[in-house]
Amino acid sequence: MGKKGVLLVNLGTPDSPEVPDVRKYLDEFLMDERVIDIPAFNRTLLVKGIIVPFRSPKTAKLYKEIWDENGSPLLYYSKIQAAMVQEQLGDEYHVELAMRYQSPSIQSALDNMKARLVESIQVIPLFPQYASASTGSVIQKVMEIVGKWQTVPPISFVNSFHDNKLLIETFADNARKYDPSSYDQILFSFHGLPERQLKKCDHSGHHCLKSADCCSTLTDVNKFCYSAQCHHTAKLIAAELNIPDAQYSVCFQSRLGKEPWVQPYTSEVLKDLAAQGKKRLLVFCPAFVADCLETLYEVTVEYGEEFKKLGGEEVQLVSSLNDHPKWIEAIVGMVKN
Incomplete structure (x- = not known):
């Protein structure tokens, strides 16, 4: 019997923090019909004519702030x-990593699985919480590629895992390092839509x-x-840490454009x-399973500076799931169950 294939897909990142690579990444990301869900002609004008040319140099500077030796x-x-x-699952499985945008691509990961006869x-x-622009986009891309194969193997998708017990415990473990009870308010800041x-x-x-x-x-x-699902994740993490309802707030970051996004906005909170x-604020970002631009820069630097200008003293980020053993156990559990 062949091995069972497991494809892990995250959002993506530029190949480097240089402007050409950031421009390439933003172009692919923002041209996705599920990310900017407006008619194709309008999306092309907006993305290629306005957003990418003007935003790429600014975004490249931000990526340089978080880029390190790794x-x-x-x-x-x-x-x-x-x-x-892969190590925990053993030889019975073949694990591939892909990014929805840029490298390693979903196409290359699926080609590797096909070649290995999974x-x-x-x-x-x-993505812990389901959104059309993230999980939905990954599912659509995978189906577009595999749908062209002459032999389509049994294929399944994890729709969301916003209430995964080990995910909740991992965020709680990471927060305990900072003694949540010593902060004036706990924020659960999710990516906006x-x-x-x-x-x-x-x-x-x-x-709705x-x-x-x-x-x-x-x-x-x-x-x-x-x-x-975001509110539910926050509620479960708060319960795990015995945080009273009045002591935490749910908010949404990374707003783009002038039309209404999911509220309340983190900046307004x-x-x-x-x-x-x-x-003093302690901030979780439970929409992300690995630290990235939105956590390391947007929360730690931008919101930290903004809060201090408003009279606050500290914005402390709770690390994402990253390489925490419980999070790896959570992924393995999703595979096997």
């Missing part, structure tokens, strides 16, 4: 995760954004809603907390 932190930790998962493929998009993308995922057509607390509780109606006299 290169991109996201790629570095993703490679370690894949190697550790008997099945399990795809795990490394346009509100229109949340509405598109509401198959009932009568729940119809009330202020529509995402606060996970139900059959909103079980695939990104925001609802910082303003409110500073106005309340809060001085």
Whole structure:
């Protein structure tokens, strides 16, 4: 019998922090119809005519701030995760790592599996909460590629793992190093999405954004809603650490453009907390399984500086899952179960 294939897919990273590589990465990322879900002609004008030319030099400077001797932190930790998962799964499995955008590509990873004659493929998009622009995009890309094969092996996907017990425990373990009870407020800052993308995922057509607390509780109606899954992840981590409801806030970062995105925005929450006299904040970013630009720079540097200007004293980031043994155990559990 052939080996069982396991494909781990994260978002992606430029090949280097230089402007040409960042431009190439942003172009592929933002031209994805699930990321900027507007008509193709409008998307092309917006991305290639405005966003990429003007944003690439600025974004390259930010990547240079987090790039180290290991290169991109996201790629570095993703490679370690894949190697550790392979080691734990053993010879019965063949593990490949891919990035949705840039290298290593999903195409190359699937070609490797095909060449090794794997008997099945399990795809795990490394995004705890489901979103069309992340998990949905990975699933679509894999299906486009494998759908062209003459022989399509049994293939399965992990849709989300926002409530995975070991994921929750890992974030809690990482937070205990900082004594959460010593902070004035705990923030769970997730990557943002346009509100229109949340509405598109509401198959009932009568729940999404119809009330202020529509995402606060996970139900059959909103079980695939990104925001609802984010709130649920935060609730589980808070419960694991015995953090009272009043002591933590859920917010969303990385907003792009002027149209409404999922709220509240992290920057607005910082303003409110500073106005309340809060001085020290502990910040989780549970939408990411490896530290990256959004955690190491956006939270630690940008939000840290912003909060201090507002009168605050400290913004402390809780490390992502990275190479924590429990997180590797969580991935192995998803594969086997």
